[in-house]
Amino acid sequence: MTFKTTLKSSFAALLLLGGATIAMTATAARADAIDDITKAGVLNVGVFADFPPFSSASADMTLKGYDIDVAQALADALKVKLKTVSVTGQNRIPYLTEHRVDLLMSVGYSKEREQVLDFAAPYAPYYIAVIGPKALDIKNKDDLAGKSIAVNRGTLEDTSLTAAAPASADVKRFDNYNAVIQAFISGQTQLMVVGNDVGAQVLARQEALAPEQKFQLLTSPSHIALNKKEDRLKQAVNDAVAKMLADGSLNKSSEAWLKTPLNPANLKD
Numbered sequence: 001m002t003f004k005t006t007l008k009s010s011f012a013a014l015l016l017l018g019g020a021t022i023a024m025t026a027t028a029a030r031a032d033a034i035d036d037i038t039k040a041g042v043l044n045v046g047v048f049a050d051f052p053p054f055s056s057a058s059a060d061m062t063l064k065g066y067d068i069d070v071a072q073a074l075a076d077a078l079k080v081k082l083k084t085v086s087v088t089g090q091n092r093i094p095y096l097t098e099h100r101v102d103l104l105m106s107v108g109y110s111k112e113r114e115q116v117l118d119f120a121a122p123y124a125p126y127y128i129a130v131i132g133p134k135a136l137d138i139k140n141k142d143d144l145a146g147k148s149i150a151v152n153r154g155t156l157e158d159t160s161l162t163a164a165a166p167a168s169a170d171v172k173r174f175d176n177y178n179a180v181i182q183a184f185i186s187g188q189t190q191l192m193v194v195g196n197d198v199g200a201q202v203l204a205r206q207e208a209l210a211p212e213q214k215f216q217l218l219t220s221p222s223h224i225a226l227n228k229k230e231d232r233l234k235q236a237v238n239d240a241v242a243k244m245l246a247d248g249s250l251n252k253s254s255e256a257w258l259k260t261p262l263n264p265a266n267l268k269d
Helices: 003-030 033-040 068-079 092-097 156-164 177-185 196-205 231-247 249-258
Strands: 043-046 056-057 083-087 103-108 117-124 127-133 149-150 170-172 191-195 209-221 222-227
Touching: 033 043, 033 068, 033 092, 033 117, 033 231, 043 068, 043 092, 056 068, 068 083, 068 117, 068 196, 068 231, 068 249, 083 092, 092 103, 092 117, 092 170, 092 222, 117 231, 127 156, 127 196, 149 177, 156 170, 156 191, 156 209, 170 177, 177 191, 191 196, 196 209, 222 231, 222 249, 231 249
Parallel strands: 043 083, 043 103, 149 170, 149 191
Antiparallel strands: 103 222, 117 222, 127 191, 127 209
16 A cells, blocks of 8 residues: 555545544534523424414414413523424424424323423323314214314324224314314314314304313323423423412413413323
8 A cells, every 4th residue: 555545545534533523513512402592592482373372373463372471481591582483283393303493382292202202391281172062962982983073184183083083983184273173163074173272262252053072082281392312401491380380470371371270280291
């Protein structure tokens, strides 16, 4: 082997070593979201834009609601600005894993999601219910046979309904909650499956239809989701939620948006 060949081989090895070092450094930097958030001065939080009373557009076209209150408290705790990012049931987990957002609000726990996400402390009561008109006799999942049911595609409501519904149920999947509600109200479907938050809005506003909750498919509090191995960020979120519980601000948001005092017992998995 000539000196020239040896020199080329050594240079190539250095390039590979340098590339590996850069990759390791980038991985280490990405592994701590707190540093990235602090450096940017912004906390990017994924929220549903059509999810009243948790988040929805107000008269001035800014998002307001329970989730927004909590997200703002998290940003304040980190001493950065809050940037809300509108997500859907289909894209929000990729938005998180691709680091387009730092946190996701209103995420129900499931073993499948735990494979790719981490869950901070629960911060809101949540359950999934089957809702239908009073005149329709539905008592349990077996009664869903042959019924048409609206659900938001790709959400925990969708997976819960899919697991429970008999083969003859006609599950119609839509891309947002407004479309689910409209399908139910207009009679396109006989039933809808939504969370208690969305359901409360329909129950309160549709007197002529006389909708009611038939039964619950799943009871699980809402969590704030983040990427795995972000221990410092998870601790910061948990601390902020604990502070909101202790100082009464979380209860204040519950009374303002959910129209009921917050029961800490409903925040247990």
